[in-house]
Amino acid sequence: MKKIVLFAFLFTSTQLFAQLNMQFRSNIFYGMLCSNIGGYVDQAGNEYALLGYWNGLDIIDVTDPVNPVVKFTVPGNSSQWREVKTYRDVAYVTTEECCDGLQIVDMSNLPASINTTTYRGDGAIANSINTIHALHVDTAKAFLYLYGTDIQINGASNDGHPLFFDISNPLSPEYAGTFIAPTGNPYVHDGYVENDTAYFGHIYEGYVSIVDVADKSNPVLLATQQTPNNFTHNVWLSDDHSTMFTTDETSNSYLAAYDISDLSNITELSRFQTNPGSNSIVHNTHILDDYAVTSWYKQGVVVTDVSRPRNPIEVGHYDTYPAGDGSGFDGDWGVYPFLPSGNLVVSDMSNGFFVLTPTYVRGCYLEGVVTDSSNGLPLNAVTVTILGTPYPHTTNLTGNYYTGYAVSGTYDVQFSRFGYVTKTVTGVQLNNGVLTNLDVQLVCIDCFALNGQVLEAGTNNPIPNAEIIFDDGTTTQTFTSDAFGNFGLGYFPGGTYELFITHWGHHTICGSQLVDHNAMPFIISMEKGYYDDFATNFGWTSVSASGDHKWERVVPAGTIDDFNIANPDSDVTSDCRDLAYVTDNRVDDDGDPFTFDVDNGDGYVTLTSPVFDLTGYSSPELNFDRWWYDGNNLNGTPNDTMVIEITNGLTTVTLETNLHTANDMSQWVTKTYNVNSLIPPTANMQLIVRISDASPGNVVEGGIDRFEMFDLGVVLNELTQSTLVAYPNPFTNELLINASMFAGKNAAVEVYNAVGEKIYSENITSSLLRINSSQWSAGLYVVRMVDGNKVSKNEVVSKVN
Secondary structure, X not given: OOOEEOHHHHHOOHHHOOEEOEEEEEEEEOOXXXXXXXXXXXXXXXXXXXXXXXXXXXXXEOOOOOOOEEEEEEEOOOOOOOEEEEEOOEEEEEOOOOOOOEEEEEOOOOOXXXXXXXXXXXXXXXXXXXXXXXXXXXXXXXXEEEXXXXXXXXXXXXXXXXXXXXXXXXXXOEEEEEOOOOOOOOOOOEEEEEOOEEEEEEOOOOEEEEEEXXXXXXXXXXXXXXXXXXXXEEEEEOOOOOEEEEEEOXXXXXXXXXXXXXXXXOEEEEEEOOOOOOOOOOOEEEEEOOEEEEEOEOOOEEEEEOOOOOOOEEEEEEOOOOOOOOOOOOOEEEEEOOOOOOOEEEEEOOOEEEEEEEOOOOOEEEEEEEEEOOOOOEOOOOEEEEOOOOOOEEOOOOOEEEEEEOOOEEEEEEEEOOOEOOEEEEEEEEOOOOEEEOOEEEOEOOEEEEEEEEEEOOOOOEOOOOEEEEEOOOOEEEEEOOOOOEEEEEEEEOEEEEEEEEOOOEOOEEEEEEEOHHHOOEEEEEOEOEEEOOOOOOOOEEEEOOXXXXXXXXXXXXXXXXXXXXXXXXXXXXXXXXXXXXXXXOOOOOOOOOOOOOOOOOOEEEEEOOOEOOOOOOOEEEEEEEEEEEEOOOOOOOOOEEEEEEEOOOOEEEEEEEOOOOOOOOOOEEEEEEHHHOOOOOOOEEEEEEEEOOOOOOEEEEEEEEEEEEEHXXXXXXXXXXXXXXXXXXEOOEEEEEOOOOOOOOOEEEEEOOOOOEEEEEEOOOOEEEEEOOOOOOEEEEEEEEEOOEEOOOEEEEEOO
């Protein structure tokens, strides 16, 4: 397709682009997809951009940034991916489309001519390189690294391991070795290598592996680091090598920074987004003189001052894609910042090639700590806003905040938090390259001493190590009960909280709760038994033969297979929070069910519960909700299984085996089992869920939620699988009790408030009771049936105003 140069148009239209400290110089419109970009300087000092695009690689003379000239084209098979890196006078070009291999471009005779050859492997990988996703060059050691290849090593599939090549003779690479991750999917999507230390991005596993590759035949894994969105794409280092920067190529992603000065204790320092809330996708970052120069797809080119890596500040921006922002793959694919002139060469997927001239400035740094005025304790989740600037920041758990702005001046700074008086500090002077410290104290509006105790229902024995979580939507306060079941805080803001009380061995309590002076002491009564809807982490374990596609405790993100829901798109709605255990949860917008499911190379993907003790139970009943999907017969009739078992440490019994013929797939299904009829109860009970995708592979998914174990022996004689039903939940002015099975049985209904006081009692004379609750305060309530000395299972309900 003919290329059209649009200099005049863009000179008159730059006001449409978001700009900050960036000057537009020129643009070449390609009319076809452009991919990644590199740069080169010839012996005469002429500067070139190396632009990958749909039909090949263009070498563009940008010595005059206003008048770029395409000098040469290196043709290639049509591809939406093309990557390029240079070493000395040679450019190496890769693509995922078959079958270009590794293109080697000799540029030593520029501007007169170039010469192109193709390398397809030698030695153990002789003639097997057809496709390559990305590459990097360790210029200090003269080694080339290829990522995402399709090659076979001695006849065996490589599965995307990174490959190492000696390029001491740049025109004749020699295969030197590979690295295979010890666990999980070995595929590496991209990476960075310097002085024989490699930083590999395992995009599908969501982490960076840091590897000593000095001995190419025996690489040594030094450390790993998970990245914020678990979709690790690009890695780069600070100039002093003490900080690692990563990007995740998925919606709502971050440029993240980590302190790697001690590989045994890697510490996350910060997460940066150029347009928070837009759901935009970051792509590649490069670090130059403590500036991160980043291609951010629909947001364009972003320059961030990272000289204080805990406090990244955006100081430059040019939007090459004014058609919109947010999620999706369009706009700025790549930016190359290392030309001697300082000019940036940029590839935009839709709008072609750009030359920009940045003005690098340091940010104005504002940092400090926010504390409570009465006790000096740090306050987290305080919103810190430099008024007149677009994006606020919040304090962390230690009360520290890190913020700033690109433009110097005098600003007012506002500090706000739920339960505290908002404070505005006026006349704060901010200067480029200068750190301004501003510590602030906030006054609590309605604070009091919070104290409480967690007890076991029926026995009133204290429950140690219970987790008590107060969440007001702005901040979360978590307590752990001591040996006497006590918990507390000397200064606590009143208000309405979502309350979660969890302990392995007792039933979880959750709901909306008003917390004020009148609620002290806060007595919590937990029913004996086991309950886990995964609102907190009780320590279920996941094992996969391949280390991949395993069980995950997450908010489920659904996938669709042939109009069927494969992976669930939500947890069981009647439990606490939104978490469940599912297999290989979706992590990006693609939602491909074949990518995010159990695969036939994984063997059994097994989820095992913590140990639960049933020795004190006379009639233990097990309940749980499970999800099963086995679909897509492109590879023949599905032949996969979901097996659920219970073990007492000595014997294992199968509860159910699900096949593709199950008539309840693609939905949460409640299952109930009487344990005594299946296996002798012991102190070493566990639930086991095994899923396998047999060869040939199909779409296979599983889920577990709302695990529950209680003793039917402590409830009313005629109470089996049915309990009282209190509804609606939450309720407002009237609470309804369906007590049909108790009518005429000399039973009564009792209601207790959150501090353990009985506030209502009524004999059951009809199958439906209507309780006027209009005068009750908002909060949690416990409803139960009593018949003499026998008590039913508690039902926890929540009243809202």
